[in-house]
Amino acid sequence: MASGDQPELLQGTLEVMVLRTLSRGASHGYAIARTIELLSGKALSIEEGSLYPALYRLEKRGDVESEWGTTDANRRAKFYSLTPRGKGRLKEQMALWEKLSTAVSHVLTREPTPGSVT
Amino acid sequence: MASGDQPELLQGTLEVMVLRTLSRGASHGYAIARTIELLSGKALSIEEGSLYPALYRLEKRGDVESEWGTTDANRRAKFYSLTPRGKGRLKEQMALWEKLSTAVSHVLTREPTPGSVT
């Protein structure tokens, strides 16, 4: 923790956000980060030290594949795209997020049933 | 892993769930775990190896305090309760969860604006 109080990402959510971003079309690291930040309404900030390792994980696992290309800004960049496998994974992970976040929300807001544990 | 594929907790959410549980009244480790599992609709399973360290963290930080007592089942147990500080922390963490989970959901569901980054 220390001093820099940026809210840390909910561990495990970066991957699914990356997959989702790529499901809208191939993109490269830098752009993926900017896109996620934008879509989150600036609530999330994607650190490169987390993003690149995540990308490598996904590629190693066969969920994405990469190819070098050139960006709008005329710069060399590695473009990642979803593989069929990755599309499956995305679906999976979206469902999992839905399930888990709902579960957590329930715990935080639900009133306990009368017959609770003591 | 093997067969029992319990989804891992979203890292960082355990604490806020514990605080929230205690906000409904003092409780002990075992009961806290059962309560969270129940409220989550069995979607979450709280591992003791995560729960107890979390409880110690919270106590060390002054968010909860503990006292030995006896349960309904007539067993010795350490009862934790929220301190004023802990109530503040709970409020904070609930807001943070709200903010982050909303942000993630946006990233997963929102359609990108036309002028996106390339």
Add this chain to the structure above:
DNA sequence: CTGGCATGCCTTGACAGTCTAGGTATCGGT
């Protein structure tokens, strides 16, 4: 009365994913 199950607490070690904090290189504009 005894064996097993549920209750209840605790700890160690491995591990995964994130962050900090550096580094490199190039393009375009001032």
Add this chain to the structure above:
DNA sequence: ACCGATACCTAGACTGTCAAGGCATGCCAG
């Protein structure tokens, strides 16, 4: 000539979770 934005990469520390064990005791079925 420089500087900011773009773009990639990596090492090391850290944090929280998990798996897997251990211990003790109350209660009930057989």
